Amino acid sequence: MNCDEIVSGLILEFRRGTLIMVVLAQLNKPMYGYSLVKELEGKGISIEGNTLYPLLRRLESQGLLKSEWETGAAKPRKYYIITEDGKLVYKKIKEHWKKFSQSINVLMEEEIDDKK
Amino acid sequence: MIKNDLIDRYIYAVTKHMKSAMKKDVAAELETIIQDMLEERCEDVTPTERDIKVVLTELGTPNELASKYKGETQDCLIGQPYYSLYVYVLKIVTVCISGGMLLAQIMAALTSHTIWYIAIYRTIGGIFGGILTGFAFVTLLFAFFYKKGIKVDGLNDGIDSLPPVPQKTNRISKANAIVGIAFSVTFTLVFLVCPQILCIAFVKNGASVYEPLFNLEYIRQTWYFILAFGILGVARESVRLIDGSYTKRVMLVTIITNLIDGALTIIWLLNDKIMNPNFFEGIEQLFGENTEVISQVFIQFNKVFLAIIIFALGINCIETVIKALKYSRK
Numbered sequence: 438m439n440c441d442e443i444v445s446g447l448i449l450e451f452r453r454g455t456l457i458m459v460v461l462a463q464l465n466k467p468m469y470g471y472s473l474v475k476e477l478e479g480k481g482i483s484i485e486g487n488t489l490y491p492l493l494r495r496l497e498s499q500g501l502l503k504s505e506w507e508t509g510a511a512k513p514r515k516y517y518i519i520t521e522d523g524k525l526v527y528k529k530i531k532e533h534w535k536k537f538s539q540s541i542n543v544l545m546e547e548e549i550d551d552k553k
Numbered sequence: 554m555i556k557n558d559l560i561d562r563y564i565y566a567v568t569k570h571m572k573s574a575m576k577k578d579v580a581a582e583l584e585t586i587i588q589d590m591l592e593e594r595c596e597d598v599t600p601t602e603r604d605i606k607v608v609l610t611e612l613g614t615p616n617e618l619a620s621k622y623k624g625e626t627q628d629c630l631i632g633q634p635y636y637s638l639y640v641y642v643l644k645i646v647t648v649c650i651s652g653g654m655l656l657a658q659i660m661a662a663l664t665s666h667t668i669w670y671i672a673i674y675r676t677i678g679g680i681f682g683g684i685l686t687g688f689a690f691v692t693l694l695f696a697f698f699y700k701k702g703i704k705v706d707g708l709n710d711g712i713d714s715l716p717p718v719p720q721k722t723n724r725i726s727k728a729n730a731i732v733g734i735a736f737s738v739t740f741t742l743v744f745l746v747c748p749q750i751l752c753i754a755f756v757k758n759g760a761s762v763y764e765p766l767f768n769l770e771y772i773r774q775t776w777y778f779i780l781a782f783g784i785l786g787v788a789r790e791s792v793r794l795i796d797g798s799y800t801k802r803v804m805l806v807t808i809i810t811n812l813i814d815g816a817l818t819i820i821w822l823l824n825d826k827i828m829n830p831n832f833f834e835g836i837e838q839l840f841g842e843n844t845e846v847i848s849q850v851f852i853q854f855n856k857v858f859l860a861i862i863i864f865a866l867g868i869n870c871i872e873t874v875i876k877a878l879k880y881s882r883k
Contacts, residue, residue: 470582470586471590486590486612487612487613487618487621490622491621491622494622512588512589513581515582
């Protein structure tokens with residue numbers, strides 16, 4: 438059994454599942470792709486650009502985000518912001534996440550108690 | 554903004570199979586992302602070629618990024634980078650088969666006096682069967698390539714082997730290449746399936762007679778020549794389609810295929826067996842005995858046909874060589 442490989446695969450699955458929630462949480466204010474990468478990095482969540490940029494576009498096509506090109510500055514940038522539908526989806530998954538993580542935490546603590 | 558050929562080629566490789574509206578937007582966004590990454594990496598210093606390569610490598614290979622934009626996973630029969638090329642080839646094959654089969658079936662129906670509804674039934678059946686065979690063949694071929702990871706031309710994926718962005722002047726239009734493939738497939742199908750459609754119709758002893766231009770027996774015996782013409786034509790146009798511009802490879806393939814094509818055409822056409830002797834009788838019946846000029850043209854038809862083909866192959870060769878040499882120097 439290759440333990441490291443299995444663990445990195447599982448971590449990848451965790452990240453994939455929670456990434457949308459993380460992105461929606463950050464886009465209450467308009468941000469462009471690279472600034473979002475940096476913002477998340479600063480908060481301890483590293484995300485690769487080649488995962489984030491396609492994800493932003495996919496969330497936009499699902500109507501959870503909207504975008505606008507800012508051409509006034511020296512460099513044209515595409516800014517993303519959460520939509521009303523996005524806020525609704527975020528609210529629901531946040532509630533679900535809280536309940537789910539609480540249950541998982543209880544489960545883990547039970548396991549620790551059993552070992553004692 | 555830093556302008557760099559490698560960045561342009563990378564963006565082109567990522568977006569080349571996207572729909573035009575998405576292509577423009579993704580290209581513009583990628584451009585600013587790459588610029589941001591370079592600025593952070595190099596700050597006030599001008600980025601070197603190595604910096605650009607590091608940043609592009611960080612973004613992933615063009616095909617990886619393209620498949621993420623399309624939201625594709627790898628658990629499939631044909632995944633990226635093969636999928637884009639597969640769809641592309643499938644479209645061409647479907648168009649060629651539909652066109653070729655439609656033409657061949659219509660011509661066959663017209664010359665065989667089949668009842669109209671049976672002719673329609675056969676035409677639809679022929680087209681459907683042809684498309685299905687083509688679809689199965691292309692799908693199996695690409696599924697095999699994908700599973701085995703076989704390298705196929707047009708799938709360059711490393712940062713170092715990105716294809717150049719075609720310029721407007723040296724670009725070979727896709728439409729031209731597709732028309733070329735369709736022509737080759739149609740020619741092959743017509744000559745293999747129903748060479749009798751190239752005929753003359755006249756009335757003899759009160760009955761309609763269809764006299765083919767070519768000696769059908771000879772055409773059937775030399776089926777491998779016809780198949781070779783078709784394969785050479787499809788090969789030449791496919792390389793043009795994949796490269797999309799006058800590259801050295803296009804030049805080389807054009808020279809080789811045209812030379813073989815020319816030599817085979819000479820062997821195939823320059824003999825006494827190719828023409829149907831009864832055809833000239835039909836010409837006389839149709840135009841009367843005083844049509845010596847027309848008869849002469851048709852008697853020499855194989856030579857006239859040969860001259861046209863050799864001329865067209867020569868022009869095609871010269872044009873390709875001149876353009877390929879001219880643009881490769883630039």
